[in-house]
Amino acid sequence: MNDRYVVEDRTRNTFSLSRETLVSPAVLEKESRAIFDTCWIYVGHASELARPGDFRTRQVAGRPVIFCRDKTGAIRALLNSCRHRGATVCREREGNARQFMCMYHGWTYETDGALKNVPGPEAYGAGFDKRRFGLVPVPRLEHYRDFYFACLDNAAPPLADYLAGAKEYIDLVVEQSPSGRMEIIAGVQEYDIKANWKLLVENSVDDYHLPTVHTTWLNYMKNAGVNVRPPKEEGLLLPSKGWGKDLGNGHLTTDNINFRGRPVARWISIYGEDAKADIEAIRRELVARLGEARAARIADTNRNLIVFPNLALNDGSSVTVRTFFPTAPDRMRVTAWCLGPAEETPAQRARRLDAFLTFYGPGGFATPDDVAALEAVQQGLAAWREVGWSDMSRGMTKPDSEQLNTDEGHMRVFWRRWSELMDRAG
């Protein structure tokens, strides 16, 4: 690792991060090539495409993409750009299509991308082969347990290898469904944060900030009868103990003993007395299906997972799937969904959504303050030429296996990988 972006000294336990990485247009341009064009990037979830012909349009690493299920049932990610002149051929957010027709000159494509029809075909010569003019798929599309990722780099390892230790933590989410079918719930949260995208990676797993940034959320929990007093163990700042973990390939997670309740399956007073028996029943199903130890692993821990570089799966007060892309060095667009077991009853679904809003999202009791914190950081970073480095050494005096969620060992994992990929790009 060269010292341009990250300077780490394991003997003195220092870890410094160049603030240039968070403000520079040149760094952003380089990371779009070195990071977003080489890594597996989250596109969407199979549950969003229930029927043949279903589609969702979205931006993936700056590219317009049609995420769709073709008429044979296969899931595809097609670049949303007409082969004729380039216009997007699908301009709706979501829907069900028999075909995609470009509004400019009427070139029409099958849901698998094949070019179906060109108005006035007689004007083309023998060298015009319709078979060569289908919509271009993203170079690679692979999935793990219904989470679909695209990769623009043909030399990248398969998704299953890339995900490394993150798979185990995705499993802990998916196993909350008795049938292994989780689904994206309707209602998307799309909002901008005026901060560098990497600050949201850090923030998603940074539990050191909880007592200061989320005081009002902790008060809300306390007022609802949730015990938020930290246990009497030295060094603990939070209501329960947790760890920060390295999952390989730049992926990382927090892994915390739950105190804040879980729809699957740990009751807290905020759910109401009525919900107690139902939560116990969900728990019994988990135990019957997976055994006592695995059920406890799922139901009694919270985990905020980062799949490098820009997917957060926060399995806490509810489950949120959150992805974010830079639109400028000091700006990102966040897209967030709620994820839940497909077989949830209406009452369970309503509880999950309500629990989500206690904390997450642009109207939640916590996320707006995270946004405020990141925007305050970005404003402070304007002094980067004079105040050139940020400190990320918290917890370095302890071995990797003992890093707490309030330490910064897991964030260092991200930055080491980021730096490695940036260095590799020269």
Place this chain on the structure above:
Amino acid sequence: MSERRNVASATQAEVEDFLYREAALLDAWQLDEWLALTTADCSYYVPPNDKLEADHRSTLFTIADNHTRLIERVKRLKDPSAHAEYPPSRTRRLISNVRITGGDGDTIDVAANFVVYRFRRDDDRREFVGHYRYKLRREDGALKIAERRAILDGEELGALGAVSFIL
């Protein structure tokens, strides 16, 4: 409940006056006084920008508060630790196109358009544009808010960022 029966009528002028007073309280951050305008079963909704007509029990909303959470939201907003709103934003609400759209003898349905300008130091002006749908109910002679739905017109929240004040 008998005192509520058949008293749920109001004039256009009374409804407009009520909405303007409400807007003035919110712009002045007189949140306890605003809370006093709500019924004990009041709910407050901001639906997601892609599913404006959805049900909060089956769709992820931006905000779906019952009265308990609304009280907690007001507590939070009065706390200097509510960083997103400290110092409090300056807001200015323009309410127009007020219409009484229905009612069932117990509640009065009201629709109104809004533009809420929001200003913070070192930040761009943000313009929240949309419409309200109210269910008003008369309690002890006074109109109260039983349900308040703020529906944003934007295709996404985007540059508005968060809905951290009471919209």
